[in-house]
Amino acid sequence: MTYRLNEKLLGLKPYEVITEDCRIRLDANESFIDPGKELRQKLLSAWENIELNRYPDDTYLELREAFGRFYDVDPELVTAGNGSDELIFLIIGCFLKSDDKLLLTEPDFSMYPIFASAYERQTCYVARDNSGNLDIPATIETIRREKASAVLFSNPSSAFSTVTAREKIMYLVDNTDALVVVDEAYMDFSDQSVIKYAANRDNLIVLRTCSKALGCAGIRLGFAVSSPNLARVLSALRSPYNLNSLSATTGSILLSDSEYIKNAVAHILENRKELYEGLKLLETNPAIKKIYPSATNYICISTDYADRIYAELKERSILVRNLKNMLRITVGTKEENQAVIEELRAIIESINNINQSETEERANEERM
Ligand SMILES: *Cc1c(COP(=O)(O)O)cnc(C)c1O
Numbered sequence: 241m242t243y244r245l246n247e248k249l250l251g252l253k254p255y256e257v258i259t260e261d262c263r264i265r266l267d268a269n270e271s272f273i274d275p276g277k278e279l280r281q282k283l284l285s286a287w288e289n290i291e292l293n294r295y296p297d298d299t300y301l302e303l304r305e306a307f308g309r310f311y312d313v314d315p316e317l318v319t320a321g322n323g324s325d326e327l328i329f330l331i332i333g334c335f336l337k338s339d340d341k342l343l344l345t346e347p348d349f350s351m352y353p354i355f356a357s358a359y360e361r362q363t364c365y366v367a368r369d370n371s372g373n374l375d376i377p378a379t380i381e382t383i384r385r386e387k388a389s390a391v392l393f394s395n396p397s398s399a400f401s402t403v404t405a406r407e408k409i410m411y412l413v414d415n416t417d418a419l420v421v422v423d424e425a426y427m428d429f430s431d432q433s434v435i436k437y438a439a440n441r442d443n444l445i446v447l448r449t450c451s452k453a454l455g456c457a458g459i460r461l462g463f464a465v466s467s468p469n470l471a472r473v474l475s476a477l478r479s480p481y482n483l484n485s486l487s488a489t490t491g492s493i494l495l496s497d498s499e500y501i502k503n504a505v506a507h508i509l510e511n512r513k514e515l516y517e518g519l520k521l522l523e524t525n526p527a528i529k530k531i532y533p534s535a536t537n538y539i540c541i542s543t544d545y546a547d548r549i550y551a552e553l554k555e556r557s558i559l560v561r562n563l564k565n566m567l568r569i570t571v572g573t574k575e576e577n578q579a580v581i582e583e584l585r586a587i588i589e590s591i592n593n594i595n596q597s598e599t600e601e602r603a604n605e606e607r608m
Contacts, residue, residue, distance in 0.1 A: 248357060255351065263557035264579055266570040269538050271455035273504045279493060286489050296485040303488050306495035307463055311448070317439055317465050319474040320491070322482050324425060324449040324462025325351065327474070328392070331421055331445060333359040334477045336390055343388035345374060347399035349423065352392055364388055372400025376408045383418045390419040396426040396535040403535035406432040413437070413444050421445045426536035428453030428505055438465045445470060452537060453505050456494055459487040508537050512571045515539055518581035527588040541567045545591055552587045553580070
């Protein structure tokens with residue numbers, strides 16, 4: 241007898257993570273600031289008191305209170321997850337029924353459709369506008385036309401680094417019966433969060449993460465903020481003890497250190513400005529179409545030469561993310577940013593020289 245793998249699983253590819261060693265890694269939108277130095281001392285003494293033989297406190301109250309204090313929300317509204325990825329998975333799998341449709345925006349975070357297909361949820365799409373913002377009227381219209389029961393998107397956008405205004409998001413929430421899930425993974429770098437409205441809406445879930453601005457991608461910790469009703473449902477759905485004691489303790493200490501978080505964000509924003517200004521100077525080169533303004537900790541470059549530039553940067557041991565006609569560069573340290581700007585300049589100048597000499601050759605041939 242042979243076990244046959246479910247058809248939907250045959251074509252699945254794992255999320256692409258590049259494991260090669262690179263001198264400079266600006267591909268995953270992590271923070272370049274390791275909170276270790278500041279937090280490690282506090283962590284070590286907290287860890288001493290963790291009873292490893294016991295399950296964690298399943299209410300995670302201390303952690304939710306620390307989150308609540310920092311973001312000014314009631315801890316009753318907060319559900320903690322093993323990365324926000326776990327919460328996205330739960331929401332798609334459990335809030336949607338088997339024949340419900342999920343509306344996604346295009347482009348957006350590549351994991352959303354993968355989670356949806358794992359749960360055999362139907363998906364439909366609405367395009368973002370040219371600058372990557374959500375098109376709210378089109379979104380409302382598509383929900384109605386497709387009878388979508390939920391819509392999930394990142395804000396700021398995980399594809400273009402733009403942020404859609406809070407009023408627009410709330411207009412959507414208040415003018416649809418669908419569940420609206422706003423993934424605010426990058427909102428610490430911007431100021432359009434809808435987190436404070438979650439308490440009074442029964443169709444809004446806001447997701448946050450410790451992986452980006454907070455510099456703790458390693459502990460796998462994310463949060464959902466929603467009405468008490470939805471929070472109860474989420475908490476009932478998650479597996480018991482979904483967070484391990486080490487992550488929960490680290491998260492509590494991290495989120496209680498508002499000074500560290502504020503300084504880290506300010507530092508990243510300062511470096512983002514330098515990276516943006518440096519890259520912006522390259523826009524005059526015809527190989528670069530556009531440098532996008534950034535509301536996050538990464539900068540997008542629109543170029544027809546993405547494959548080539550990506551490969552040549554990698555040869556120089558610099559890793560960025562290649563998104564087909566688009567390169568995404570995470571803000572790094574001063575030195576890393578300087579290095580990527582310099583190497584990029586050299587690469588596009590050589591592309592441009594080659595293009596120019598090809599054009600001249602063609603002109604010469606035509607003259608002959
Ligand atoms: C990084 C990222 C996540 C993942 O968050 P984790 O908490 O690390 O699972 C989710 N959504 C978006 C848009 C992201 O960029």
